[in-house]
Amino acid sequence: MKHTKILLSISMLLTVILLAACSSSITDQTxxxxxxxxxxxxxxxxxxxxxxxxxxxxxxxxxxxxxxxxxxxxxxxxxxxxxxxxxxxxxxxxxxxxxxxxxxxxxxxxxxxxxxxxxxxxxxxxxxxxxxxxxxxxxxxxxxxxxxxxxxxxxxxxxxxxxxxxxxxxxxxxxxxxxxxxxxxxxxxxxxxxxxxxxxxEEAKQKAPKDKKALIMYGTDINFSIVTDSGLGGSVLKEVSHYPFKVNDPSEDPYGEGSIQYSLEKLLEENPDVIFVESYSYSPGTKALSEQMQELPLWSKLKAVQEQNVIEVRSPIWGDGRGTRSLGILLDEALEALYPDLF
Incomplete structure (x- = not known):
């Protein structure tokens, strides 16, 4: 994505201060x-x-x-x-x-x-x-x-x-x-x-044992990407789980978003305990990403697959929400999947 920057005109600071001195109180309505x-x-x-x-x-x-x-x-x-x-x-x-x-x-x-x-x-x-x-x-x-x-x-x-x-x-x-x-x-x-x-x-950080390896992956098809520990969702999950996925080569993440393309072979090397899947679709009838992955032989070798810990999540909230309410939902749902006996 190319970032175009067009400056907006800015009022002079002295004018702002004078206006503030004359302005009347405004009551907030919640x-x-x-x-x-x-x-x-x-x-x-x-x-x-x-x-x-x-x-x-x-x-x-x-x-x-x-x-x-x-x-x-x-x-x-x-x-x-x-x-x-x-x-x-x-x-x-x-x-x-x-x-x-x-x-x-x-x-x-x-x-x-x-x-x-x-x-x-x-x-x-x-x-x-x-x-x-x-x-x-x-x-x-x-x-x-x-x-x-x-x-x-x-x-x-x-x-x-x-x-x-x-x-x-x-x-x-x-x-x-x-x-x-x-x-x-x-x-x-x-x-x-x-x-x-x-x-x-903070409460979750204190309570979670962090002995489960987690991953967020996303995509529209088998050419998937993952969220690393420097990505938004990863920045939350690394606080409550073992989240070893990183951006080792900056060229793989040119926009600094903390997401990189990944391979099933690499995924098998890390072999996470729980995989959270954000599926995206640009056409009706597209299968969920986890369903598409089932067609690949290596997918069945993953621990999360074998133990039925591959979880399709709500992509609009987990992937697109980006705000504190969405991240709170992500945290709640992740903790329940990672540590069902504790949360």
Missing amino acids: ANLQQPEQSEPAAALVTESPEGSFQPQQIIDASGEQLEFQSKVEKVACVVSLCVDIAAELGMEPVAIGESGVRTIAVAEEFYGEHGTTIPSIGGSFFEPNLEDIITVKPDLVIGLLGVHDSLREGLAGAVPVYLAQPKTYSDSVKLLEDIGRLTGRTDEAKAAAESFLGKL
Whole structure:
């Protein structure tokens, strides 16, 4: 993926300070969403505002772009599942969301459930969201994925600021949550979600024996890839299991995402106890990845296969959610599979 960076115009800092001195207090209204356990978000330059007020904020997104907000962000449009995760954690509802995987995570019961079907739609594709649909709902902010939605900056220039995110570890996801919490005036909600996720993870680290070797693999067919310990899901699982998979050659992971292509022969050498499979499909009727792997003779030699510990997981949450709520779900489901007698 090629990352295009187009700078947004930035208001002068002195003007921001003068406006902040004159602005009246803004009270926060919290939505009645469930608040599972979670974390902290990506690079802020301004200290947290006093309760009940909003101070102008400057943040830097994953592209290195500095964005400035003179008023509280109240309406967020989501073209990536991560945005839905953040909104749910903060007790907000997006003003519009993309379709496909973004809608899938929105309607999951841990997020918005059936109500997720009523959130206005952003048409187009994941890679090219419909600009008119975004502008129509008049969002204060659009959250997209670095390397995928970079061109939205040009298309929405002068209309809506675009925050490009790319958390690579759970700490990045926690940091990102806190950043958006500041922009939306929902610092309390962000803090609570962050503490919940991190508290759950810490408890699991203390309780898990880490004597099980785990792996996350994903793909659309037998030419699969794996998530290493420097990938998002791997950064969680290495805290509670034996997770020896690493990026040894940077050229294998050119975008620094912590994922590499892998072979069945290498997989057999490591022979994990439990394999979590994220299956993706671009056409109807495609078999799950684990089903396709069954057609390969070496697959049956794996310990996880022989002991029926190959688990198809919810890819929209495990692979695409990226936020603290999704990572909390990943952690819960992984612990139950790895240590059923303890969790």
